[in-house]
Amino acid sequence: MHYKAIIIGTGPAGLTAAIYLARANVTPLVIEGIQPGGQLTTTTEVDNFPGFPDGIMGPELMDNMRKQALRFGATIQSGLVTGVDMSNRPFTLFLEDGSKLTADSLIISTGASAKKLGIPGEAENIGRGVSTCATCDGFFFRNKRIIVIGGGDTAMEEAKFLTRFASEVRVVHRRNELKASKIMQDHARGNEKIAWSLNRTPLEVTAGPMGVSGLKVRNNETGEEELLEADGIFLAIGHTPNTGFLGGQLPTDELGYLQVISGTSQTAIPGVFACGDVQDRIYRQAITSAGSGCMAALDAERFLSEQTLHIFA
Amino acid sequence: MSVQPITDAIFQNETAAGTVLVDFWAPWCGPCKIVAPILDELSTEIGDKAKIVKINVDDNPESAAKYNVMSIPTLLIFKDGQVVNQLVGVQPKVLLEAAIKQA
Numbered sequence: 001m002h003y004k005a006i007i008i009g010t011g012p013a014g015l016t017a018a019i020y021l022a023r024a025n026v027t028p029l030v031i032e033g034i035q036p037g038g039q040l041t042t043t044t045e046v047d048n049f050p051g052f053p054d055g056i057m058g059p060e061l062m063d064n065m066r067k068q069a070l071r072f073g074a075t076i077q078s079g080l081v082t083g084v085d086m087s088n089r090p091f092t093l094f095l096e097d098g099s100k101l102t103a104d105s106l107i108i109s110t111g112a113s114a115k116k117l118g119i120p121g122e123a124e125n126i127g128r129g130v131s132t133c134a135t136c137d138g139f140f141f142r143n144k145r146i147i148v149i150g151g152g153d154t155a156m157e158e159a160k161f162l163t164r165f166a167s168e169v170r171v172v173h174r175r176n177e178l179k180a181s182k183i184m185q186d187h188a189r190g191n192e193k194i195a196w197s198l199n200r201t202p203l204e205v206t207a208g209p210m211g212v213s214g215l216k217v218r219n220n221e222t223g224e225e226e227l228l229e230a231d232g233i234f235l236a237i238g239h240t241p242n243t244g245f246l247g248g249q250l251p252t253d254e255l256g257y258l259q260v261i262s263g264t265s266q267t268a269i270p271g272v273f274a275c276g277d278v279q280d281r282i283y284r285q286a287i288t289s290a291g292s293g294c295m296a297a298l299d300a301e302r303f304l305s306e307q308t309l310h311i312f313a
Numbered sequence: 314m315s316v317q318p319i320t321d322a323i324f325q326n327e328t329a330a331g332t333v334l335v336d337f338w339a340p341w342c343g344p345c346k347i348v349a350p351i352l353d354e355l356s357t358e359i360g361d362k363a364k365i366v367k368i369n370v371d372d373n374p375e376s377a378a379k380y381n382v383m384s385i386p387t388l389l390i391f392k393d394g395q396v397v398n399q400l401v402g403v404q405p406k407v408l409l410e411a412a413i414k415q416a
Contacts, residue, residue, distance in 0.1 A: 096406075131383070141383075
């Protein structure tokens with residue numbers, strides 16, 4: 001199948017781009033991967049998205065955006081893009097089921113995925129006490145001890161959320177200072193169910209036959225190893241941009257974020273645009289994502305109309 | 314055929330014979346919503362070769378506890394009543410298909 005525009009990813013960036021392109025009669029195809037709705041679907045209350053004075057649940061916000069895109073005629077298809085050939089136009093997309101799609105323009109809004117620590121015991125205990133989704137898995141840790149690893153806003157939010165279930169939530173962070181915003185820190189610090197193990201570097205997830213039993217850390221002050229007992233370990237140490245399927249065809253920065261021409265969504269290849277967290281290492285907010293999705297749609301629309309002019313010239 | 318819901322009471326009977334994939338899910342789990350339509354499709358395509366069922370962990374905590382489920386979605390594949398494979402999180406359809414065929 002051929003499309004004028006294909007959008008890869010259905011977070012706030014991809015869906016905003018879809019709304020704008022659909023309203024411009026470009027009728028985009030939107031490819032929905034393994035996390036439809038993106039990272040917001042694993043959050044709870046979103047209190048900083050303008051227009052919702054009482055807050056809105058992340059999954060509901062994303063469901064609304066999806067409906068809005070469909071209302072104007074965007075097509076949403078689920079699938080995983082495993083490769084893209086951007087050497088010629090139209091661009092060719094290869095999907096995991098073996099099918100191919102072509103497009104005159106491409107919007108990459110594949111976002112970012114939760115980072116893992118890469119320490120022993122972590123990978124083999126995913127689903128056995130190690131989790132990257134507090135809203136999904138907190139339920140299984142009623143009256144149990146939980147460790148949240150991380151020092152940013154997400155870690156604070158998850159720690160607070162998990163106190164609903166756990167007997168104790170311990171935040172482990174490798175530095176003494178938290179990166180989280182002041183309001184989030186204050187909320188977490190004011191919660192008496194949250195304990196703190198700062199300045200500790202995670203070394204190993206320990207586990208028994210029933211799953212996770214604790215986290216071995218190094219106390220960076222004393223250099224000594226400590227064992228923190230826990231039944232669940234939740235990772236909130238940030239995200240890695242999802243650019244693997246591009247096979248290095250587009251330049252990235254040293255952290256893997258796609259590079260765009262400043263103030264636009266234009267990548268190094270004409271006709272290929274990027275928006276949302278996959279190209280944003282600084283802000284990474286729902287609202288900045290949505291804003292950049294709008295930019296990508298307008299940039300793509302302009303690109304497509306210029307191409308049409310060339311054909312008829 | 315869409316994926317049929319099962320309960321703690323009938324869990325053992327439902328998984329006793331043949332290849333059965335059980336989807337442990339809950340209504341408040343975002344990623345579970347992604348897995349559901351994939352399994353519906355797969356269930357139709359696979360026909361008689363395997364059975365796919367789902368169990369709501371909110372209403373049926375016993376089975377989740379019995380199989381030590383601590384993360385959802387968790388997909389357990391049973392072969393004649395024995396767990397032969399466990400998949401945690403959202404998986405692409407091709408991978409699920411392969412896992413069922415392997416069982």
